[in-house]
Amino acid sequence: MAVTNLMVWLLMLVPVIKCNLPQFHNWDCVEEKVPLDWDEVHAAVLEGFQGPGDPDFFVPGEILYAFRASSEAAMQACPLGALYLSIVYSYALLVKHADSEVQTRHSETVSSMLRAFPILVIAGSRWPVYEALHHFSGFHEPISQRSSAVVVCQGAKSASGIDWGQLLKHANLFCNQGMLGLEPGQGSLEHTLSLKTVMDAFGAEPQRVADAAQNECPLGLLFLCVVQMAAAAMRLTGRVQSWAESVEKLMKDLPFYLVSASQWPIYPVLGMLSAMFQRPEYSRALGRQFHGEVHRWGGTHPVAKRFRAFGDLRLLPEELMPFGFDETAETQVEILAAASPYEWLIGMADASQVLKMRPIFRTVLDIIMQLVRASQRHQLRECGYSGISHDRCRVRGCSWNADALPACQLPQPKRKVVLTTFMWGQRWSRLIPAFVAWMHKLHIPTLVVAMGQACREACEVAVEANGGWANSLVGCWDPFATSKAPDSSQELGSILQRHSVVHLLLQLGIDAVAFDFDTFLFEDPRHHLETLAEAKQLDILVARHLDADCLNMGFLYIRSSARTAEWYTRYFSWLHLHPYEREQRGLNALLKFTAQSVSFPPKMPRVASAALDDSNEFVSSRGGWLGDWRRLKFFHWVNPAVTPSNWLELKLSDIAALYELALHHETDLASYGMSLGRLLAVEAADGPQTRLMRSVLEEFIIAEAKDLYLALQSGDEAWHPPCRTRMVCAGVTGDVESIIRFLHRIAAILDTSRPDSFGLLHGAWTNGTQVEVEQLHRQLMEAAQVYNDRRRAAGGLPLHAACVLWRTAATQYWLQCDGIVLFQPGSAADPYRAYGAAPIL
Secondary structure, eight states, X not given: OOHXXXXXXXXXXOOOTTSOXXXXXXXXXXXXXXXXXXXXXXXXXXXXXXXXXXXXXXXXXXXXXXXXXXXXXXXHHOHHHHHHHHHHHHHHHHHTTOOHHHHHHHHHHHHHHHHHSOXXXXXXXXSOHHHHHHHGGGGOOOSSHHHHHHHHTTTOOOTTSOOHHHHHHXXXXXXXXXXXXXXXXXXXXHHHHHHHHHHHHHHHSHHHHHHHHHHHOHHHHHHHHHHHHHHHHHSOGGGHHHHHHHHHHHHTTSOHHHHHHTOOOHHHHHHHHHXXXXXXXXXXXXXXXXXXXXXXXXXXXXXGGGOOOGGGGOSOHHHHSTTOSSHHHHHHHHHHHHXXXXXXXXXXXXXXXXXXXXXXXXXXXXXXXXXXXHTTOGGGGBOSOTTOOHHHHHHTTOEEOTTSSSSEEOOOOSSOEEEEEEEESHHHHTTHHHHHHHHHXXXXXXXXXXXXXXXXXHHHHHHHHTTXXXXXXXXXXOTTTTOOSXXXXXXXXXXHHHHHHHHHHHHTTOEXXXXXXXXXXXXXXXXXXXXXXHHHTOSEEEEEETTEEEEEEEEEEEOOSHHHHHHHHHHHHHHHHOTTSOHHHHXXXXXXXXSOXXXXXXXXXXXXXXXXOTTTTEEESSSOBOOOGGGOOEEEOOOOSSOOTTHXXXXXXXXXXXXXXXXXXXXXXXGXXXXXXXXXXXXXXXXXXXXXXXXHHHTTBOTTGGGSEEEEETTEEEEEOOGGGOBOTTSOBSSHHHHHHHXXXXXXXXXXXXXXXXXXXXXXXXXXXXXXXXXXXXXXXXXXXXXHHHHHHTTSOSSOEEEEEEOTTOOSGGGXXXXXXXXXXTSTXXXXXXXXXXXXX
């Protein structure tokens, strides 16, 4: 989006978060040099957080002078950086006792700028805006004792049922403790539980409590909404939007200094939200200890891989969408997708001569062109040896064409397909040489996003060792290699780069296969994926795992078209704009594969998608697999339900062992159509290497495979997991005993002194095929029956009985069950009493 268009949007200063924000905008201003070098400005900001004492939010005077001399241009080039400097400048005036009229004017400017941007965009940027407002809050005091009583709600009549004085006390103690970076289990739970009690009451009757609280204690209500928004961003992100809209409405008429003076820890919570999904050097604005329970791991904590920033993209919007943003671009994608590899190469060569490209974009485009070119070499198709017979060719799983050269050929995709994976960090760099050698052996064109010096150098050396760039089937790209940003020398990466490559491939008319690096490919999957997509007219294929009916981002295939390019643009721009959202949840929600919801969901074009077979083909350690080696194509080391503390070391060891054995000179891959899975399936090929390779994955084979219900669906074999392997996000499985245990846990916290108390375990719908859903329904009915039988045998304890609720008007099988209700028999909540049925005693 042009700077002028962005400025028009900014000047509107409309505090509504549903405005159309520019796609892929670099709100962090990484590598932006106009009118200031914003990386240098940010480095100066970070410098104030490095010392042993409290953070220092002021920046050198020369930066503030340069900013004031070019404030309008600064706002155009880097609006959030300009917002941060405006805040600092405003407090610099206060410290210097500047004229009150000047102070007021600048304070109003800051308030207007804060209202011009969505709160979550400000929190998601690398500029510590809310942290600064919290830091400088000590400069503000209520002008009188009466105003102090108003903002902290002293003596407020509590029609809402909230003790505002107690809430304020526990809110500040909760935030102060949260800044200490305590390990799980440390610290006092008193303040957390006190807040939870208020939140539960608020959640039970949100409209009544909000209506009363707006009059009693508007700033206290704002605090509650901010906490709810932050809590939702940590997990149930589908609830973020409603809370964010409430926060925006409450803050739109509040000057920032009134919030600062209120004593309510509103800015600290917003600062904590901002830091929770950012790298350690960004989060130190709240003190060196904050988030220490994660950062003390030195980048190896499981959540560290999710840290990302707006500026991580590095590619500009016009580079991510090189043919523009209109219908002409859609037509161009269709033309490129339909072009043969040779036609595509000619067209791209001509285009690259015309386009003005930055080095970072030219590098990745050159890699993609080289991979398409290298994948067309005839010798890569040969399956066998000179003089091989038709029969021997078929035995290898290859195709025979006596008129072709070579006559015996490996299965090849008809379309242009490029694989991509990504990694960063010293640990993963050790696997790169073997990975590159394996991709070359399987003849798979692969773009490796090798971020950081260790991974980049390991990849480049491995490519040279396997024939060099001119003959390479593997290309290495580090989007941070030429960056001069403060963090460029560190071993850091971002999951956004995986999506950058997939997005660019689709825009260029190339089918994309993206997979995690903690995986192993047993054969070239391109022909198989293409065949599946063509047979079912599918656009997207994604892996999942046996113990949960949801998609897993560990393996993703997308067929390039104008439709999928548009779908992925909307998905990727949504993911980029909301750094608290997770890529996998977004994929499940936006493909409507699960009932999960996300915040601010974009309107998506219709695409046809399906899950890959995760019982024997695209399998993982999460839930295991059925052990059919001949069908095995891909294995993903996903964290198991109970993850060992040394899981990272275990999977690194397993993957390294597989590469070493697969690349061993005695491993005769060619005799089995370049499929390691087929080799491992043949007992006659048994030897030390094959036995060791089988041993790596045999521990994940499900021993109770006979419990899986197999059925035919649309001519293909489909699998149905037993109910005990189906699990909701809370960890409750779908078998009778697990449901009963869950009912007892709910019954134990219900208020038995209130006869009408009840618990509704409600589900909007049930995921799965009709067979799977009916299986689960039978388990629910049996669980309720057994629970009630045991309750009678125990003399009516617990007091609450169970009943399965049904939607009698629903015709679709997945909507028919409404959940389970726990109630005291004979009460107003008793469904048998309501419908005149025989009561439960």
